[in-house]
Amino acid sequence: MPRYAFKVDYNGAPFAGWQRQADQPSVQGAIEAALAKLEPETHTIAAAGRTDAGVHAWGQVAHVDLQRDWQPFRLSEALNYHLKPLPVAIVDCAQVSDEWHARFSAFERRYVFRLVTRRAPVTHDAGLVWHVRHDLDLAAMKAGAAQLLGRHDFTTFRSSICQANSPVRTLDALDITAHAYAQGTEFRFAVRARSFLHNQVRSFVGTLERVGAGSWTPDDVGAALRAQNRAACGPVCPPHGLYLESVGYQNDPFNHAA
Known part of the structure; x- marks a missing residue:
């Protein structure tokens, strides 16, 4: 399963923070929902840090393992299409090794x-x-x-x-x-x-x-x-x-x- 790193830009105002929550919107939940449109299964992304409700990001970093071998630019473009109109953008994407971790490698x-x-x-x-x-x-x-x-x-x-x-x-x-x-x-x-x-x-x-x-x-x-x-x-x-x-x-x- 190839692993991909994302650099994420977001306005935190509409979200209850980065971390996925069952009954409130989150940045993690929005990106995972967009990923499910590309590969219809449950995805869990790991982030460099969990920002609180209302906190913004210019350079949050996360990673995910996918089934398909994506060209990074096309993956970021597809995710940004499915993230609209939420104030979340994948501003960069790269394929990384299986050992690379958004949190623990930082x-x-x-x-x-x-x-x-x-x-x-x-x-x-x-x-x-x-x-x-x-x-x-x-x-x-x-x-x-x-x-x-x-x-x-x-x-x-x-x-x-x-x-x-x-x-x-x-x-x-x-x-x-x-x-x-x-x-x-x-x-x-x-x-x-x-x-x-x-x-x-x-x-x-x-x-x-x-x-x-x-x-x-x-x-x-x-x-x-x-x-x-x-x-x-x-x-x-x-x-x-x-x-x-x-x-x-x-x-x-x-x-x-x-």
Whole structure:
């Protein structure tokens, strides 16, 4: 059975998350339903990570084993036809070895969170960014973010229902940049690690927003981290500003120039 890797782009708004659910729409369920139109049997796809309800992706990665030997471009085109009109697209496809796994072969995940500050409501980006009406101090947020880098017990910044065996993770990058936005500013939080805990990125951003607003000091972030207590975390920000940007592999199946 040939194995295929997909790079998936989706708007998470209509879905209850990536993972298939019996009574709610999911991204996994949509792709598996499209696959069943091509090969009429039950398919189970594995993903690099399970995004929550409302979270988007530019570069989610999944794989599936099929009966037929497909030309990857034709497979992606056929899936995109059957995915319409859902906001899900297969933007790349490659045949991979039987040992390659979307989740276990990955060495890093990159997320981006988009936060817009302006007095007026957002219109074109409604549902795609977290909108706050007050200004934020970029330097203060960067100082707070610096205290989260490295290997730590991130109990404070993970959901109480997180199923990970250990709260210890290594945060490789948390870069915050400011960009021009009509009558306001867009702040982008670029986060990179091998793996993340449930709600970890949204907990980071919600806490750092409080630093930018002046309610917390940068040192308060370090104190919260050391507390190793979920109650010490700042507010968890909404999901609709979060994007799974990309997944890293030593042998990237989508590096067609290699």
